[in-house]
Amino acid sequence: MKLSERQEEIIRLVKKGQPVTSEALAEKLGVTRAALRADLAILTMIGVLDARPKVGYVYLGEAQNTRILENISRVLAGEIMSKPVTVTEETTVYDAIVFLFLNDVGTLFIENNGILVGAVSRKDFLKNAIGGTDIHKVPVGVIMTRMPNIVCGSTEDSAYDLAKKIIEHEIDSIPIVEKIGDGLNERPQFKIVGKISKTNITKLFVKLGEGN
């Protein structure tokens, strides 16, 4: 693991004037406190700095063995995915919302003869519920995000890479799919086998610290 230039600079500043508050660090580096947060978090996790509440950051020592961090990207999506909840395109928006609540999930996936054709999030439903859509008549197929405009993953992707995609694309979950047929002459088709959401990633993060 290589530290960034800014992380090295933070270490120098803390070594020199410890304890140093994050406000003081932000001022010295000419950035906002928010911009520093991620760097301070990573330096704390690798054991270089310690955050003392109401005091500031102190220097602890050289970065510890970071092989564990490298292993994080070895956990596969297939190991931690949840079951997807699916409905068909013809389901009314109202019935789909009820199904969403009954299954207590944040996203419904839409299947057509076993093929993933779309996705609808709680946010999409809310937008339509207040936007004048006749939710008792309009089928969910009308309001869904349609394939291929859905970010998908496979069971063999790392959970880490999918977490990155969730953050980059600002989405709540990613369907885990398997390709169907040879797809030589047609648009590729996919079967949904699972999903990875921020909940799965948060659970994995909690697992990481267990037993300590």
Place this chain on the structure above:
Amino acid sequence: MKLSERQEEIIRLVKKGQPVTSEALAEKLGVTRAALRADLAILTMIGVLDARPKVGYVYLGEAQNTRILENISRVLAGEIMSKPVTVTEETTVYDAIVFLFLNDVGTLFIENNGILVGAVSRKDFLKNAIGGTDIHKVPVGVIMTRMPNIVCGSTEDSAYDLAKKIIEHEIDSIPIVEKIGDGLNERPQFKIVGKISKTNITKLFVKLGEGN
């Protein structure tokens, strides 16, 4: 870090018959594959097992230095929290939903003279939008979850402990608060200064693996 009995049993089984698929492990242990996922993920992350796609698990060696995992719980909520988005109790449900979309957040917090009095999630809004509530007339104060029935945290809680609370209570986010006044003779009151959501935890997880 201490491994659980089941994790030790998994290691024994993999050592004996590697490569071993998770299906085979689940069968031998008499549990579902889903029940094994978390154990397999943790054993992969600490470098004991390797998950080979389409092959199965193989044994790599003794658990590596797990001090990094212990450090995870040293990252404080104050280091990674986001800004909370707040409205007052009198805001109509409709206006609050519009505000939710404009700020692109999942939860609104309700303030009364600078005091946190409630919270409303996207799920609460959706329930009311389809449930016959006159969203143009009813104020958000009527549908919100009211203090003290909200799980709160402080800037000095570890992000790890709050992630655990998010999973245990099945909530999306936790307001980060500061106590106001001495609270000797009255019900304690809190000012909201931030929030920690599954998004913050997912971002922290992504940070963990950066630079590798």
